Amino acid sequence: MSTAASAGPADLFRRGLRMLIDKDIRAWVGLWSEEGVLEFPFAPAGWPKRLEGKAAVADYMRHYPDHIDLHDFPDVKVHETSERGTIVVEMRGVGRVVETGEPFDMTYVAVVTVSGGLITHYRDYWNPLAVSPGGATDFTRGDR
Structure with missing residues (x-):
């Protein structure tokens, strides 16, 4: 059995956070399955609410390090659920906004499902009031 397939959801998630800090998108x-789904239930107008498939997730995330320089996830709390392979994570990401140098400090709650050692579903409950569409933290725009 591969290391990825044997990793539990919490271990896989924490490894993923390390990759984000290392900017290894x-x-x-x-870490995603080919059919993985990434959802943003609180996404403001003009932001995607649902990404379907690993390729869509990759396209969405490709410019992230160009816009957000993550330094740490200092407060990560992983909650196991009664649903096999599903965890709820409370966390805080800190760093800086690359374009302005301003601090970046975002609190998240994520519901993550892992199957076969890969992420199959990720619901990201982040605060849309902390960013403005088209602003410096709009890391999905490729024109920056």
């Missing part, structure tokens, strides 16, 4: 996307 390719490796982070490698």
